[in-house]
Amino acid sequence: MTTSKSTPHTERKRVVIKLGGSMLEGLSKQFFVQLKQLMADGVAPIIVHGGGPAINQELAKSGVTSTAVNGIRVTSDEAIGIVQSTLIGKVNPALVQQLNSEGIDAIGLSGFDGQLITCSFLDEEVYGNVGEIENIRTEVLEKVTNAGYMPVLSCIGVSEDGKPLNINGDTVASRIALAVEADSLLLVTDTPGIRIQDEVQQTVSPSSISQWVESGDIYGGMVPKVEAALACLTAGIPSVKIVDQHLSGTDIRSEGVTA
Template identity: 60%
Template sequence: MTMSKSTLHTAHKMVIKLGGSTLEGLNMAFFRNFKALQDQGIQLIITHGGGPAINRELAAAGIESHTVNGLRVTNEEMIEIVQSTLIGKVNPALVHELHAAEIPAIGLNGFDNGLLESEFLDYDVYKYVGEVKKVNIGVLNTLTDAGIVPVIACIGATEEGQALNINGDTVACEIALAVGADCLLLVTDVAGVRINDEYQKEVTPSLIGQWIEEGHIYGGMIPKVQGALNCLHAGIPSVQIVNETLTGTTILSEELVK
């Protein structure tokens, strides 16, 4: 693992977001990394998406989908498939893999103990896509204090009990802020930020802004780093973009670098 010393010494709580495409290629060595973090006394919370699995279920049902501003527009028929796929298939499979790696884990979603109280983001644009209004962290703290890893599917719930599809990075950031996490790990299919064919170990928001302006950061990496910056600006000290070996780039707030 290539985590900065400052991160390892302070990350008593760490939120780890597993992207859908990354989820399907994980091996036991990946989960042993999580076990090593736990053994260092770090409390883990995992959130996950499930894009590829959802795509397969939508295709089987003959439903086409599209995105707006990076968010999957989710109509009434689709939210049922998204909900059943994430909660009924992806979540228990991930919990099983953690148990196989001797990591106690429990699957959760936004309905459980009102975990992710949500509301419609913009129904006219996105339909059944939500934003998190409140994270009820009681159950998360109870589990992590007992050494159990909460594994959270990115499904929110309105006060009326309507399921909403929520962006995975958004859920991870909201949970990290709510529990006072010291670090957020965004696990993706690349080993962080690459500039001139060289992966960067530690960067700052100002450097990222400069690299985007100069065209060194482009394409799919832009939304990833922007999501990371949003989390930093909201108050999380350290955000890492890493691959399945947990190797990648640590983005530190300017204050921690000084």
């Protein structure tokens, strides 16, 4: 993957916030309060959102079946139009409206806007219309944030010939975080971080996580969350946090990396 840049980075800290589709309908007042506090502290957030539940609902209405392979939604020619219209036409503007109504100036974006996210096919035979990110035009994000707006990205990329391609939300968030050299990636979930023996861990290392997964202290739905976090750390993001809507939870840092 390459990134293209034409605008120098500002001095503001950069944080990418990933909101899963299941979180969008139940965002609390406290989430927006904490988000505004981040901005007041000099942070320039970028939000990346999914839309799984909404997409599933629209696919079902149209009688289109959907399966997943290796955690990735297989996106047929019939499904991609529904995925695109749901994410760009419904989920994204609804979230932007929520942010605006809470006093946060936000602008919705997709990979089509300014060719922000261009993709090749991940594996068309296996996954259909699913994208492998090739380039992120970070200058588009720079112009939006420098104008005082928060970018809100839906996970739709565009191929060289203009076709929409579905992209996994965690993948988009981690690649955006890497491209803008983010200080941290926040994975917002319905759990307040990693809980071991009923105690939320404040700061953990990848080796500790591996031990807890092996021992069964980390189990169920938390396993894919920590796997996504570790993949982001491996890719080069210095800090990945699994947090709740208060934006507090567990900070996962590579060994040797300090706050």
